[in-house]
Amino acid sequence: MSKILRVDMTNLKVVVEASPPEYERLGGRGLTARILNRELLPTCHPLGKHNKIIFAPGLLDGSRFPSSGRLSVGFKSPLTGGIKESNVGGTSGQKLGRLGIKAVILEGQPDDTELHIIKVTKDGAAILPADNLTGLTNYAVVKELRAIHGENVGVLTIGPPGERKASMASVACTDMDGMPSRQLARGGAGAVMGSKRIKAIVIDDTRTKPIAAKRAKAFRELVTEYTKFLDESKGANLVRAYGQMGGLVWISDRNHSLPVRNFTSGMFEGASKIGGKEAIGYLTSQGSQWSIPCMPGCLQRCSNIVRDKEGNYVTSGLEFETAALLGANLGIDDIYAIAAMSRLDDDYGLDDIEMGVTLGVAVDAGIMNLGDSTRAIALINEIGQGTTLGRILGEGAAVTARAFGISRVPVIKGQAIPAHDPRVENGTGVTYCTSAMSDHTAGAVLFRQPTPAEAVKASKQVQINVAMVDSLGLCYIAFTERAYPMEKVTEIVNTQCGLDLSYEDMQEMGKTVLKEERVFNLKAGFAPSADRLPEFFKEEPSPPSDFIFDVPDSEIDSFWDF
Ligand code: SF4
Secondary structure, three states, X not given: OOEEEEEEOOOOEEEEEEOOHHHOOOOHHHHHHHHHHHHOOOOOOXXXXXXXXXXXXXXXXXXXXXXXXXXXXXXXXXXXXXXXXXXXXXXXXXXXXXXXXXXXXXXXXXXXXXXXXXXXXXXXXXXXXXXXXXXXXXXHHHXXXXXXXXXXXXXXXXXXXXXXXXXXXXXXXXXXXXXXXXXXXXXXXXXXXXXXXEEEEEXXXXXXXXXXXXXXXXHHHHHHHHHHHHHHOHHHHHHHHHXXXXXXXXXXXXXXXXXXXXXXXXXXXOHHHHOHHHHHHHHHHOOOEXXXXXXXXXXXXXXXXXXXXXXOEEEEOOOHHHHHHHHHHHOOOOHHHHHHHHHHHHHHOEOHHHHHXXXXXXXXXXXXXXXXXXXXXXXXXXXXXXXXXXXXXXXXXXXXXXXXXXXXXXXXXXXXXOOOOOOOOHHHHHHHHHOOOOXXXXXXXXXXXXXXXXXXXXXXXXXXXXXXXXXXXXXXXXXXXXXXXXXXXXXXXXXXXXXXXXXHHHHHHHHHHHHHHHHHHHXXXXXXXXXXXXXXXXXXXXXXXXXXXXXXXXXXXXXXXX
């Protein structure tokens, strides 16, 4: 029987509830959207006692299907003021799935400021004191908790900015080596967890085993088929060899859609130093490793472990977005400096994307110069340590711009725009506009579409597909971006769960997720004007393509005709 753990932080009580039948076919992003719509007043304050933060494994988490096991977090975002879902690899999603836990709902707020740990086991959950962890950064927290609770636990943790409820605070998740390098990064999940006075969640799945497929033979055949598909896919093999960072030079030099120097250009002269084969070849020659899975059983293996020139571990999961926004967007072409910045972000618990865009705004504000990685690192430390300037920057790009009177701000719905310039990638731009998430990850990357109508159509289809895979706990990089047939994904669900869903049922599931997210935002006070990119994307051509974002407002609004 699957269950829901409801953690009441006002009264410091945990209640284990049977998961209601209506949640049976829901997981991950779809489940968090449903619960938030059911249980939350959309106008509540994101950092107040009425907000909730929900951790939900995908429907396939805990199964043996490759590249499944992602964990979703859903909450009302302090950055956007709307609904937010973020998902992550690591080990915690699979552990919650194996424990038969549909969702962990954190609600309420204690009267005092003491911090707590939630420990989840086969027997339920307990709230433990955590004041000895106050002020510790994520790597130190995980070291302490693994020493006490064992090396095999999964840990979700926040750093000092999360404790202070900074809007760019993430929740860090441990990877297969126990490093808190995977981030539930977007939207300020760490701030909401901090507002509940929860420093960490420890997940112990001792004495559990993978959930057997209901139709084992057909399931095994699908595993074989998917494995063969990836092995024979040119795109999958390129991503396996070079990761997401491998495409950075192409995106800069051929597609011209890289954010460069605070979104003033789409092409970076230092691209080959921070991404692509040359940079990765250099890093691996110095001891870094590529083709690493971020969660057990991922066959796409797009991740990495970065070591410095002395062979010391720096970070794992140095991603395209990180290199683009902490590198090109700040005019920085030193890959080791970028890795050091990303390590600091992981350790403090901060979102790399929000950081890169915020520091771009800081350049316009005269707080740092382009290309100055020493100053960038100093500013990240200010955010981590909570100085006055750090507290402003820690609220993200939109607030920083307001504080310094900057009007050219690459944000949508209050959140930093990721590393695909929407002037060139107009389909991705439509996704930024229409998704309640305001993220390209809500729809996978869409390169330039020939017409605005086609940009809307393409965005709609990938958003439906991604909402579906996000609800199943599958990684969109290993499925949607590889164009793995959604009909096959339907078969995977049916054989694992013993269901008889059709492809149309699954598409309907994706559409329902998008609509529920939109309903939440409308009730929270969002108007269609929230679905608009900042003016400069429509007015300033991005060299060298010289494109502007050309999808008319009426076309964007037609997205919702389904
Ligand atoms: S494809 Fe990459 S990001 Fe996705 S689960 Fe695998 S290693 Fe992690």
